[in-house]
Amino acid sequence: MSRSGLPSQTCTIARAVAQVGDEWTLLIVREMFLRTRRFDDFLRLTGMSSHLLSQRLKKLEAQGVIRRKAYSERPPRYEYHLTEKGRDLWAVIIALKQWGDRWLSTEDTPVEIMHKTCGQVVAPRMTCPDCGEPIGAHDVEALLSQPFELERQAARHVL
């Protein structure tokens, strides 16, 4: 499906990247979090070409990330909504925002996150579900399963 050599990998990161890891897709998802729903608005607000938008929306729908809903029968008109799977991408978008805020910031932050439960504007952060402490870049280490590690040492192209 994707142009890249990332077909069906074992690694869930590689799989996630193959599904939503491109510029326009991430931007579409971002727009959806900002409540953009219609073809023309995506076009207008992202500046992408209509051909590509059309392609990406089809791909995202096929993947179950978004759902197309008719809001008018004649003429046929559609809106796009995130599915549960799509909504669950919020952590990715917020992580990108957090990183952008920290490393690419201008003065203003045009988008803020509100925690509806407590009503506050917040910067959500990653914490350890075990000890409850916030986790930073230095507190974390990736572990590879034994078979995966061996596979990687031997083979070529094992994501």
Next chain:
Amino acid sequence: MSRSGLPSQTCTIARAVAQVGDEWTLLIVREMFLRTRRFDDFLRLTGMSSHLLSQRLKKLEAQGVIRRKAYSERPPRYEYHLTEKGRDLWAVIIALKQWGDRWLSTEDTPVEIMHKTCGQVVAPRMTCPDCGEPIGAHDVEALLSQPFELERQAARHVL
């Protein structure tokens, strides 16, 4: 720099996406978290073309996400390391992993995250820094600043 129409946007999400929001870049960063350091290993483990790897590494270095270090003078040989800015992308990678684990999973999880402070294998989660509760997709809402909202309503292509 990027092929897309995402030059210098106000929105930090759009800026972040412009810097690291493409498939191969995310895969390179992922590999770095798995302690891959050398050109040939990136090539072997990701399956990307050497031309593109070379380009992407140059771009990431120019952006200050990675740093190139000589580990041999003659012949000249280099290793690539994440900078602090690059290491700070860990939350993005983990968010992608979390999403992949949930929505694209096979049986096995070849990569695990260890919290070095408490020594546990964990699934870090986003929490509210204010009330301390875990935040899910439904607990959160995006707020746009007044000027940004107005800009978007009027203009075309305002990320």
Next chain:
DNA sequence: GTTAGTCAATTCAAAAATTGAAGTGACCTC
């Protein structure tokens, strides 16, 4: 009742990016 406008697309040629294979240069090992 014609003209203009909206909206969700599709079409198509030109431009740009990516692939895949081959090559390069500076070594090291057998």
Next chain:
DNA sequence: GAGGTCACTTCAATTTTTGAATTGACTAAC
């Protein structure tokens, strides 16, 4: 000195993306 390693570069062929124009099914205004 033949072959191998490593970090790339080069280049033609393929694939994607862009950008502009067009379509089709309407609705609203004059």
